[in-house]
Amino acid sequence: QGQLVESGGGLVQAGDSLRLSCTASIQRFNTYAVGWFRQSPGQEREFVASITWNGGNTHYADSVKGRFTISRDNANRTLFLQMDRVEPEDTAIYYCARTRFQFRPTPPERADDFAYWGQGTQVTVSS
Numbered sequence: 001q002g003q004l005v006e007s008g009g010g011l012v013q014a015g016d017s018l019r020l021s022c023t024a025s026i027q028r029f030n031t032y033a034v035g036w037f038r039q040s041p042g043q044e045r046e047f048v049a050s051i052t053w054n055g056g057n058t059h060y061a062d063s064v065k066g067r068f069t070i071s072r073d074n075a076n077r078t079l080f081l082q083m084d085r086v087e088p089e090d091t092a093i094y095y096c097a098r099t100r101f102q103f104r105p106t107p108p109e110r111a112d113d114f115a116y117w118g119q120g121t122q123v124t125v126s127s
Helices: none
Strands: 004-006 010-013 018-024 032-039 046-051 059-062 068-073 078-083 094-102 113-116 121-126
Touching: 004 094, 018 032, 018 094, 018 121, 032 068, 032 078, 046 068, 046 078, 059 068, 078 094
Parallel strands: 010 121
Antiparallel strands: 004 018, 018 078, 032 046, 032 094, 046 059, 068 078, 094 113, 094 121
């Protein structure tokens, strides 16, 4: 079935930028919407951003809109999350995920819509 592997997490200061990557070995990666979720200690996993199979449409959580940018490189089966002006509230484990449905025209945000998940990468933002 393949896997998703996140990288790029680390410790940064508030106001800094960080770029997360997710490399996929999943078949037909370029036909599925993909997205990012995050989870803080004691909190439920929450949606961050998603992008359609061809990169034509994106969707963001209100908390990151205007600061984070999701993009994908289908030729290299890689998903990105550019995080700018990070805040301490962005501290979490960040997960990438692939949706269940091929060629979905709208980017999903419900966790139930995603079938495959990576192991996560830790992002810590100090104030």
